[in-house]
Amino acid sequence: MSYESPIRDQLVTGGKTYSDVTRDITRPLENSPSKGWWIGFSLSTVTLALWIGATTYTVLVGLGAWGLNKTVGWAFDITNFVFWVGIGHAGTLISAVLLLFRQKWRMSINRSAEAMTIFAVICAASFILSHMGRPWVAYWPIPLPNAFGTLWVNFNSPLVWDVFAISTYFSVSLVFWYVGLIPDIATVRDRATTKARKFWYGFFAMGWTGSTRTWHRYEVISLILAGISTPLVLSVHSIVSMDFATSLVPGWHTTIFPPYFVAGAIFSGFGMVLTLLVIAREVMNYKDYITEAHLDAMAKVVMVTGTMVGMAYITEFFVAAYSGVEYEQYAFLNRAFGPYWWAYWTMMSCNLIAPQVFWSSKARTNPTVLFIMSIIVNIGMWFERFVIIVTSLHRDFIPANWAMYTPTITEVTILIGSFGLFFFLFFLFIKFLPSINMAEVKSIIPTHAHEDEHQHHGHSHELATEKGVLHGN
Amino acid sequence: MEHAEVHIREEKYTITSGNKKWAFGLMIVGLILAAIGYFTYHPHIEGLSEHDLHHLIQKRFWANLLVNGYFFFIISICAAAFISISQIANAGWYIAIRRIPEAMSEYTLIGGPILLIISFFALPTLYHWAHDGIMTEGTSNYDALLASKSWYLNKPFFYIRMVVFMGFWIWCAHMFRKYSRNEDEIGGLVNYKKTYALSAAFTVIFGFTFSMFSWDQIMSIDAHWYSTIFSIYNFATGWVSALTIIYLFTHYLRSRGYLNIASDEHQHDLGKFMFAFSVFWTYMWVSQFLLIWYANIPEEVVYYKDRIFGSYKGWIFLILFLNFITPFFFFMMRDWKRNKISGYIVGSMILIGHWLDVWAMVMPGAMNLATDPSDTHPAGIIKVASQGIGLMEIGFLCLFAGLFLLMTLRALTKANLYPTKHPYVMESALHDVGI
Numbered sequence: 001m002s003y004e005s006p007i008r009d010q011l012v013t014g015g016k017t018y019s020d021v022t023r024d025i026t027r028p029l030e031n032s033p034s035k036g037w038w039i040g041f042s043l044s045t046v047t048l049a050l051w052i053g054a055t056t057y058t059v060l061v062g063l064g065a066w067g068l069n070k071t072v073g074w075a076f077d078i079t080n081f082v083f084w085v086g087i088g089h090a091g092t093l094i095s096a097v098l099l100l101f102r103q104k105w106r107m108s109i110n111r112s113a114e115a116m117t118i119f120a121v122i123c124a125a126s127f128i129l130s131h132m133g134r135p136w137v138a139y140w141p142i143p144l145p146n147a148f149g150t151l152w153v154n155f156n157s158p159l160v161w162d163v164f165a166i167s168t169y170f171s172v173s174l175v176f177w178y179v180g181l182i183p184d185i186a187t188v189r190d191r192a193t194t195k196a197r198k199f200w201y202g203f204f205a206m207g208w209t210g211s212t213r214t215w216h217r218y219e220v221i222s223l224i225l226a227g228i229s230t231p232l233v234l235s236v237h238s239i240v241s242m243d244f245a246t247s248l249v250p251g252w253h254t255t256i257f258p259p260y261f262v263a264g265a266i267f268s269g270f271g272m273v274l275t276l277l278v279i280a281r282e283v284m285n286y287k288d289y290i291t292e293a294h295l296d297a298m299a300k301v302v303m304v305t306g307t308m309v310g311m312a313y314i315t316e317f318f319v320a321a322y323s324g325v326e327y328e329q330y331a332f333l334n335r336a337f338g339p340y341w342w343a344y345w346t347m348m349s350c351n352l353i354a355p356q357v358f359w360s361s362k363a364r365t366n367p368t369v370l371f372i373m374s375i376i377v378n379i380g381m382w383f384e385r386f387v388i389i390v391t392s393l394h395r396d397f398i399p400a401n402w403a404m405y406t407p408t409i410t411e412v413t414i415l416i417g418s419f420g421l422f423f424f425l426f427f428l429f430i431k432f433l434p435s436i437n438m439a440e441v442k443s444i445i446p447t448h449a450h451e452d453e454h455q456h457h458g459h460s461h462e463l464a465t466e467k468g469v470l471h472g473n
Numbered sequence: 474m475e476h477a478e479v480h481i482r483e484e485k486y487t488i489t490s491g492n493k494k495w496a497f498g499l500m501i502v503g504l505i506l507a508a509i510g511y512f513t514y515h516p517h518i519e520g521l522s523e524h525d526l527h528h529l530i531q532k533r534f535w536a537n538l539l540v541n542g543y544f545f546f547i548i549s550i551c552a553a554a555f556i557s558i559s560q561i562a563n564a565g566w567y568i569a570i571r572r573i574p575e576a577m578s579e580y581t582l583i584g585g586p587i588l589l590i591i592s593f594f595a596l597p598t599l600y601h602w603a604h605d606g607i608m609t610e611g612t613s614n615y616d617a618l619l620a621s622k623s624w625y626l627n628k629p630f631f632y633i634r635m636v637v638f639m640g641f642w643i644w645c646a647h648m649f650r651k652y653s654r655n656e657d658e659i660g661g662l663v664n665y666k667k668t669y670a671l672s673a674a675f676t677v678i679f680g681f682t683f684s685m686f687s688w689d690q691i692m693s694i695d696a697h698w699y700s701t702i703f704s705i706y707n708f709a710t711g712w713v714s715a716l717t718i719i720y721l722f723t724h725y726l727r728s729r730g731y732l733n734i735a736s737d738e739h740q741h742d743l744g745k746f747m748f749a750f751s752v753f754w755t756y757m758w759v760s761q762f763l764l765i766w767y768a769n770i771p772e773e774v775v776y777y778k779d780r781i782f783g784s785y786k787g788w789i790f791l792i793l794f795l796n797f798i799t800p801f802f803f804f805m806m807r808d809w810k811r812n813k814i815s816g817y818i819v820g821s822m823i824l825i826g827h828w829l830d831v832w833a834m835v836m837p838g839a840m841n842l843a844t845d846p847s848d849t850h851p852a853g854i855i856k857v858a859s860q861g862i863g864l865m866e867i868g869f870l871c872l873f874a875g876l877f878l879l880m881t882l883r884a885l886t887k888a889n890l891y892p893t894k895h896p897y898v899m900e901s902a903l904h905d906v907g908i
Binding site: 003004005007008100102231234238242245246247248253254255256257258259307308311312314315316319321322323324325359 | 681697705764
């Protein structure tokens, strides 16, 4: 147990004990769901049905069901894909990067953020499948020895790198999430009262005993997985950005794309984490676990990444002007003042300007402001991808080909429906799995047990001093 | 884990005669080497006139000054950025070594004016856009593309930007040191809070202004060329180098019996940072190179034509080896990050690698000779192949390294070697990296 300065915020409030933590967090699992859960779950199921309907319609009719044309061949599908992949990044950042940085505030939010990652990647993958037009040949981007002679995928194509990056990302995130769940699943198993529960939770707990050796293994594997996931946070969205940046299209081909996409992904991901957690801490009464200090930290991340993204917008605009390349210059003027100007300015105001409200510490800890801001961030980041994709394509190299793009009702339904898919999975998750990492939260609660632990070290008395006293003076 | 008894004590550093020998020795030897290099450099390149060759000597001289002036300045300002970022991230572990980046940032007081003077002379010599008449229509060397950049690339605006940006950074670095030293006197949280507020402002403003600073100082040497990631790449260069120097100073001071609360744990974490940000630097390098190489647009790819596919090829691969392979494989191991000897070896290799990288960013563009645009020279430049690393390069590096060392060591004597009354000092003293 490391020493903490008394000026730091408590990360678990309300004088919780170990058994309080277990009771609070297993409550939704062991009782029949609340009314709120049923309403939310039903709504998302209905929305999921919309998604199924619209996607099925697309598969049956073909991509003619969408508003694509000869000039704009990529629009809503890829916008939604990039949007959802980006959402996932906050989960990996919280669980992996913040673990490496020893940020303890991650402990009560990492579980739900990781779950969010997995569901978001599922949503993203669904757009890849549906935009292929012929999803039954979706295995073609995988380099399999095949019946077509020596035909292989084009390894030079960033789209193929994307297939590798995203499938790796999904697998590692899933393993990371699952490994972290094992001790908590074991807790649920030990508390189970029915045979079925005992069997299923016991099955997924993989014989966890809680011995020192298993804990040691658990910590080592967490660090190793964090080490593997950290480059993944960067690589996945970098490669997504290369889908655009390796091209010659003005507005797409720019070297800042990889880090700029990663910053944007973390920004949008934290937007979604805030949306979920601000609700969860109210509805599930987790205010002692997801405290104002957590909200404050997340708001700061939103502000920093939002400003980084804003800096990238300004850099792109500046360098286009500086470059002297008229096509670059036109692409950016067209973004800001062309027919899609409203999309550009929505993006600018949601992503760069709005997050500046978080300079105020009152705004950072006010759940209402945070919730509104999180929605603004989600909207802004969706529009960012729309702006990048559609405005760069719709006025391409030959003015005779210039066209406008408008989504059809099918496309809009798929987008709305994908939120149904996401929330459907999320509601199942909070019902059947502990949505806060009990084992880790227990390691940071300020209890008397804590003090006992310090007795084993040489500096016990000084460290157990009351909060509010500065040590070392 | 057993912790030894912790004593927060007031340590003062005194400059040893060995320190002085090294610092002044480097400066004197550097000056001599640079002078020999300068007077013995007689390039013979076919097709170039006597006048051009003479010009080349001047170019190499000023380019070397620019490389070192820029390299050491961005290191010292990134040391200030290290303080401000750690501060707003509420980091506690680094307090034991905080006075090292503070001391490094004191170099800006002299490094800033030096860079300004270098720029004053280097501008007409090295920067194609700053040549007389190049932006005036009708002159023989008129370049329409460069003329279209005159709203940004013009001398008054260049100097205004430089003075304002550097002035603000140097002032912030000064205030960080002042607050920190004041804290040793009075304790409490007043200075901590002031530093926090200033750090937030500095970090945001630094992010935007450093971008422009790197475009001005380095990117505009290749005036036709542009890359949006360039500033982040340059920040990575300064940041990794600053971390490396902090790491090396920590090893040195500990080996002399100072920094009683710093341990292998701090060394380990600094080593991890060096590892992580070396990978970050490589990520930036790859992002810039891969995208430009892949798209193969002539205006952009010309930058790598000289560097990775031209006479600088060997150097570029050496840079990648020193900046990526070395930290990646050696600093992956726990013990190598903690051990002094391996730390010195890997740290020096990283520093040499990043210095070479700045050299390779400056030289190819700076050594090109300007000529009137014609069918044979459409860009208005005659390419000059790499002149390699000679006595001039080594000499100026030693000169600046000696100066940097002297300034940092002197700054270290001005306050306690670690802030004794910082609210996180105990956290840092009991720091433990865990498994």
